[in-house]
Amino acid sequence: MSLSLDKALGISPQALLVRADRTELLASNLANAETPNYKARDVDFRDALSQAAGRGNSLPLKRTNDRHLPPDTAGAVDMPPERLYRVPAQPALDGNTVDPQLEHAAFAENAMQFQSSVEFLNRKVSGLKSALQSGGS
Amino acid sequence: MSNFFSIFNTSGSALTAQSVRLNTVASNLANSSVGAPTPEETYQPKEVLFQTVLDRNNPERADTPVRVAGIVDRPDEPIITYEPHHPQANEEGYVFRPAVNVVQEMANMMSASRSFEANVEVMNTTRQLLQRTLQIGGQQ
Numbered sequence: 001m002s003l004s005l006d007k008a009l010g011i012s013p014q015a016l017l018v019r020a021d022r023t024e025l026l027a028s029n030l031a032n033a034e035t036p037n038y039k040a041r042d043v044d045f046r047d048a049l050s051q052a053a054g055r056g057n058s059l060p061l062k063r064t065n066d067r068h069l070p071p072d073t074a075g076a077v078d079m080p081p082e083r084l085y086r087v088p089a090q091p092a093l094d095g096n097t098v099d100p101q102l103e104h105a106a107f108a109e110n111a112m113q114f115q116s117s118v119e120f121l122n123r124k125v126s127g128l129k130s131a132l133q134s135g136g137s
Numbered sequence: 138m139s140n141f142f143s144i145f146n147t148s149g150s151a152l153t154a155q156s157v158r159l160n161t162v163a164s165n166l167a168n169s170s171v172g173a174p175t176p177e178e179t180y181q182p183k184e185v186l187f188q189t190v191l192d193r194n195n196p197e198r199a200d201t202p203v204r205v206a207g208i209v210d211r212p213d214e215p216i217i218t219y220e221p222h223h224p225q226a227n228e229e230g231y232v233f234r235p236a237v238n239v240v241q242e243m244a245n246m247m248s249a250s251r252s253f254e255a256n257v258e259v260m261n262t263t264r265q266l267l268q269r270t271l272q273i274g275g276q277q
């Protein structure tokens with residue numbers, strides 16, 4: 001039995017990266033809460049995670065001829081998750097669509113989910129450690 | 138994870154922008170009752186313009202800091218009062234004072250300080266998350 005560290009950690013590292021990206025987006029929204037014409041953005045976490053894990057839900061390119069160039073799947077995985085625009089509940093006169101309360105809630109939620117991802121990773125690492133050490137001592 | 142550090146840049150830029158706004162509010166309130174003999178010499182109420190900093194080379198970047206695009210004079214007409222005994226009155230006895238709306242300025246100030254607090258909170262939370270991330274796999 002071979003041990004692959006990547007597989008052992010599961011999807012948590014990717015989840016952490018997507019969470020970090022989302023934290024950054026929400027921080028930008030809060031920073032621009034009063035900038036005219038700024039449009040609040042967010043990512044769809046499910047889509048972003050499946051994309052980060054290399055299982056994008058977009059339709060794969062189909063080659064109808066052998067001489068067509070194959071799609072560059074390696075590059076597609078590195079693409080940043082699609083950033084969507086929030087639909088404002090109350091449009092502002094200056095074109096800004098940031099709702100500070102909503103962004104605050106989203107930021108807090110995202111921070112908690114980030115911490116739980118970190119916790120998962122921590123447990124997995126300590127599990128691996130004890131597995132590696134069980135033969136020794 | 139390098140993008141996590143850019144949050145400090147983004148939120149820090151917001152802190153700077155909000156403190157500039159707080160400064161202009163303080164300036165407007167401080168000069169609200171300064172009289173002058175002509176409309177040209179009257180203090181003009183100031184207003185701050187915010188702008189998003191976009192990276193032209195990479196418009197899909199998640200971090201978009203904010204910057205102060207400029208501080209403009211509000212084109213409000215000064216308030217004219219008839220006070221012939223005022224030392225700053227002109228020949229006809231009129232004194233010109235800036236059209237500063239104190240209620241509006243106070244509301245502006247509260248809004249700026251709330252935004253400031255929100256961004257400080259974002260920075261604090263980010264710092265905690267980063268610390269947690271650095272401790273992955275460490276001693277429990």
